[in-house]
Amino acid sequence: MSDDKLLVVKDLTTTFATAGGDLAAVAGVSFDLERNETLGIVGESGSGKTVLSRTIMGLQPRVNTTVTGSSIIDGFEVVGASENEKRTIWGTEVAMVFQDPMTSLNPVMRIGKQIDEALRVRLGMNRKDAKARAIELLELVGIPSPVQRYNAYPGQLSGGMRQRVVIAIALACSPKLLMADEPTTGLDVTIQAQILNLLDELKERLEMSVILVTHDLGVVATRTSRIVVMYAGRIVETGTTRDVFYHHRMPYTRALLESSPKVSNKSHTRLITIPGRPPNLLNLSDGCSFAPRCKYATDQCHLVRPELQPSVEPGHSFACWNPLPVNAEATLP
Amino acid sequence: MSDVRTPLLSVNDLEVTFYVHGHAVSAVAGVSFEIMEGETLGLVGESGCGKSTTGKALMRIVEPSKGTVLLEGVDITKESGKSLRSARTRMQMIFQDPISSLNPRRRVKDIVAEPLDCWKTVTGLERDTLISDLLSKVGIDPSVYGNRYARQFSGGQCQRISIARSLAMRPKLLICDEMVSALDVSVQAQILNLLEDLKAEYGLTLLFIAHDLAVVKNVSDRVAVMYLGKICEIGPADTLYESPAHPYTEFLLGAALEADPDSPMHAQTLEGEPPSPMNPPSGCRFRTRCPNATQKCADVEPLPQEVAPNHMVSCHYPLTIHHQSTTRTPLEG
Numbered sequence: 001m002s003d004d005k006l007l008v009v010k011d012l013t014t015t016f017a018t019a020g021g022d023l024a025a026v027a028g029v030s031f032d033l034e035r036n037e038t039l040g041i042v043g044e045s046g047s048g049k050t051v052l053s054r055t056i057m058g059l060q061p062r063v064n065t066t067v068t069g070s071s072i073i074d075g076f077e078v079v080g081a082s083e084n085e086k087r088t089i090w091g092t093e094v095a096m097v098f099q100d101p102m103t104s105l106n107p108v109m110r111i112g113k114q115i116d117e118a119l120r121v122r123l124g125m126n127r128k129d130a131k132a133r134a135i136e137l138l139e140l141v142g143i144p145s146p147v148q149r150y151n152a153y154p155g156q157l158s159g160g161m162r163q164r165v166v167i168a169i170a171l172a173c174s175p176k177l178l179m180a181d182e183p184t185t186g187l188d189v190t191i192q193a194q195i196l197n198l199l200d201e202l203k204e205r206l207e208m209s210v211i212l213v214t215h216d217l218g219v220v221a222t223r224t225s226r227i228v229v230m231y232a233g234r235i236v237e238t239g240t241t242r243d244v245f246y247h248h249r250m251p252y253t254r255a256l257l258e259s260s261p262k263v264s265n266k267s268h269t270r271l272i273t274i275p276g277r278p279p280n281l282l283n284l285s286d287g288c289s290f291a292p293r294c295k296y297a298t299d300q301c302h303l304v305r306p307e308l309q310p311s312v313e314p315g316h317s318f319a320c321w322n323p324l325p326v327n328a329e330a331t332l333p
Numbered sequence: 334m335s336d337v338r339t340p341l342l343s344v345n346d347l348e349v350t351f352y353v354h355g356h357a358v359s360a361v362a363g364v365s366f367e368i369m370e371g372e373t374l375g376l377v378g379e380s381g382c383g384k385s386t387t388g389k390a391l392m393r394i395v396e397p398s399k400g401t402v403l404l405e406g407v408d409i410t411k412e413s414g415k416s417l418r419s420a421r422t423r424m425q426m427i428f429q430d431p432i433s434s435l436n437p438r439r440r441v442k443d444i445v446a447e448p449l450d451c452w453k454t455v456t457g458l459e460r461d462t463l464i465s466d467l468l469s470k471v472g473i474d475p476s477v478y479g480n481r482y483a484r485q486f487s488g489g490q491c492q493r494i495s496i497a498r499s500l501a502m503r504p505k506l507l508i509c510d511e512m513v514s515a516l517d518v519s520v521q522a523q524i525l526n527l528l529e530d531l532k533a534e535y536g537l538t539l540l541f542i543a544h545d546l547a548v549v550k551n552v553s554d555r556v557a558v559m560y561l562g563k564i565c566e567i568g569p570a571d572t573l574y575e576s577p578a579h580p581y582t583e584f585l586l587g588a589a590l591e592a593d594p595d596s597p598m599h600a601q602t603l604e605g606e607p608p609s610p611m612n613p614p615s616g617c618r619f620r621t622r623c624p625n626a627t628q629k630c631a632d633v634e635p636l637p638q639e640v641a642p643n644h645m646v647s648c649h650y651p652l653t654i655h656h657q658s659t660t661r662t663p664l665e666g
Binding site for chain 1: 489517518520545548550551552553570571584589590591593594603
């Protein structure tokens with residue numbers, strides 16, 4: 001059964017050695033991903049979602065970083081692999097779309113050349129074939145007049161167009177898993193909708209799996225089949241998108257949903273807030289990391305960390321000692 | 334909401350022109366609106382539409398090239414020197430990036446006291462009491478944090494300090510330029526609630542500039558939508574969101590992502606990107622992307638017309654206003 005999974009992450013921990021001590025940005029994360037599935041990783045800044053996505057593909061910093069556990073992409077164990085070994089899967093098995101299209105492209109290199117690079121280095125194509133393929137890719141990601149744009153510099157393109165180029169580069173070697181780390185943050189809503197539609201469409205067409213890392217619950221609501229909610233480096237709830245939105249058991253998930261403003265709210269709707277702010281990862285308590293901000297917290301929550309436990313729906317689990325009742329849906333605001 | 338319906342601010346035909354390599358770019362191309370006393374006007378639009386420039390031009394941080402800005406009957410654009418400085422105490426601005434808008438090497442209480450020290454309105458003990466009072470109002474304990482440096486605070490706390498500073502001179506009008514867009518959802522909700530509380534307490538009038546439609550809806554009484562330097566639609570928040578009259582507003586709302594898996598997916602997304610303000614289209618500025626555009630739209634610039642009470646739209650072919658709710662009504666608790 002597990003051979004069928006594209007990605008199996010088990011007990012993955014990323015620890016940074018900082019001046020203040022060891023900091024576990026990702027602490028014991030386990031989940032898996034089917035082929036042709038879109039998974040959302042949601043969390044606030046500092047929850048470890050970006051570090052997790054980078055560790056999964058082995059892109060964590062080389063110094064002062066310890067990774068334990070396992071991350072198997074299509075049978076390849078990333079944790080412990082050397083740079084040279086990891087290079088065999090980067091691009092062809094897994095590729096990443098980074099958040100900031102301004103800084104993830106080389107500003108003094110024509111965009112066509114930046115796409116060619118992957119094709120020539122990784123697939124050993126010759127100059128002519130690579131150019132033809134690069135133009136195809138530009139067309140695939142919806143860039144108008146790709147032949148002319150092939151020679152453009154990133155500075156000549158808008159933010160949305162640049163993000164399309166970044167996606168084209170990521171797709172160059174037809175990866176099976178596309179990681180998108182905040183792919184639309186910083187883009188306007190109409191452009192964001194275009195890029196998300198493009199990712200959806202490409203996923204179907206190229207039969208990829210996509211991991212969408214974002215802080216925006218609106219982005220994952222209609223674009224993913226499953227969601228992982230992270231808090232302070234750990235998964236606090238995971239399940240199908242509908243279960244997480246409508247049958248969540250973990251108070252943090254509820255609080256996150258309640259504090260996001262909605263377009264359907266009446267004007268001057270008072271938002272329900274979470275008191276305090278995310279904990280300092282350097283001195284976490286032994287208990288639940290969310291306990292200091294949680295209105296249901298008891299002594300047990302402050303002392304003993306809850307592990308993920310299954311909820312009623314299949315594949316839905318949460319880490320909480322005092323979970324919300326099963327039919328939490330009825331009390332949603 | 335205030336009972337007195339007199340405009341506190343009235344902006345008439347405001348234009349801001351920048352010169353880029355000798356080319357005139359009208360970032361704001363004739364914007365007119367009024368803000369009643371005690372009202373919150375939301376200003377939304379995509380990046381580059383001129384919403385921030387409008388906010389800055391009201392304060393004369395950038396110089397308007399044409400038009401008038403009347404604050405309580407006084408034309409700000411005609412003032413200079415001391416009278417301009419004194420007019421500015423009646424309106425204050427809160428900026429997007431809370432961390433860079435505070436000097437990291439100054440103490441919190443000095444930052445908040447700076448406007449008072451400039452004007453020497455209060456001194457000595459009275460000044461200290463006022464600062465302590467302001468800081469506690471925004472949720473920063475003055476006895477614990479007053480002597481700390483701005484660099485020691487998180488983004489949300491810095492935004493609280495910015496708010497305290499902006500309130501020091503007891504302004505009438507607050508211009509909030511993307512004040513929550515750099516914050517996490519849970520912190521964003523805290524700041525939005527704080528703003529609503531302070532608005533009621535200090536009797537403030539707000540111009541709330543943001544790109545996030547949900548955030549704007551949650552705080553505004555009326556909303557103005559900008560596209561390429563012009564206001565295309567302005568109206569009461571609830572009716573404008575429920576039944577937009579301008580095709581651009583409809584697309585913008587359709588692209589907004591709701592944190593709800595059951596929210597309707599809008600099949601139609603706006604294609605392309607806004608044209609360059611250096612070379613805006615003739616007639617209606619949205620016509621190049623508008624599905625309903627005709628020759629008339631290219632030839633004649635649409636003037637604002639009233640489609641419903643207080644609901645103005647600049648379009649030759651406004652969408653029909655319907656008043657039954659099309660948006661999903663949230664479940665009642």
